[in-house]
Amino acid sequence: MEKGSFDKVEDNAAVRIWAETTQREKGDSLTEGYVSELWNFTRISVTQNNLQELKEIWGQWDDEVKQLFYYHYGDLPYLLDVKVDERLFRALTQYWNSAYSCFTFGKVDLVPTIEEYTTILHCPKIRVDRIYTRPANVPAFSKKLMNITGMSEQWVTTRIKQKGDGKCIPWKNLRDLILAHPDVKKRVDVFALSIYGLVIFLKALGHVDEAIADLFDRLGKGTTPIPAILAETFRSLNACRRAGEGRFIGCTQLLLSWFHSHFWKVEKISYRVFSENYSPLKELVATPRRDDVTEENWMTVLKNLQEEDVEWRAPWMVPDEIVYRCGDFDWVPLLGVWGAVGYAPLLALRQYRSRQFTPLTYGLAQCEFTFTGNNYKKKVREISNAWNQTRKMKKFAANPMTTPEYDRW
Structure with missing residues (x-):
């Protein structure tokens, strides 16, 4: 999608009336007779790539090259130093509600949002109204790699490998290119591509998947990767939750960073308030952080979580407006690099320190699909068109609170 337009901004009160009225007319996301398929324990693998070589390359660059990277790709390098607490992550996944694409801790509903992830990555070139849309006819992987790396077709084609159901390029080939490429900007680009493929959209260990190249090629045009990152995070959590086991394919580092931003009261860690040059990831x-907490203890903490334990709005998050629906969708559809899913920002208005009311979620649980076969292309076009008619809600400053109807929802 080359251009979008946030063409309507509405008051909190008007959105509340629309959401609660429509929710009563249409009903909930879950169909009548729905039986929860949540397991008491989800066996989830958080296998990560070894990022030491990426860290070493970054450490060798001077400030000028690093500033060039920050300008084009934001705070991605800090992800390399985010420690993944597998015990916390496995405990956290127990509270993922795949029907609503949110975490549910008792009466506390929380979800990573577009606004939060955009602020966390802190990239000045991101345009939030220009989302990535998978084209009907995906350009050849080799052509995309040639454009990104500046290398010849022969160099690219001899290094492409087949992994499972898709093609990819080994990290070792990208590493050698970063170290030897004469063009500084190309070194920066390939380094960023490697972070996207090895950290954010991790699929085959030690390799960058072909689906990443198409999205990455659009980043230079200001395309935002945030909806795609959230889509694959939610889809992977949904898949693991429904199966009761599986490998999480998403950015664990970003998800844990988001978690710590909302639950710092539990860990008794304070943060500075937001400023223009403030980097949430850097801090x-x-x-x-303690690394000796067992998974069982984390489960106990999360099970007994109270509303007062939550920092509803991350201390660095000060949004003026909230994207809450797109086109004819009553919530926000997200296009990833391998599939699509939806999420309802109105589920978590308290995260914006706004008044929480009953959200509209009809159809949300049924909107997930993968980019396989021929039927998905029509759905992709519908979502892409919907993002041209995005609706925002004005921030409503208040203490975190709910309407009386919310508890009966």
């Missing part, structure tokens, strides 16, 4: 990386 999160620099904050010492």
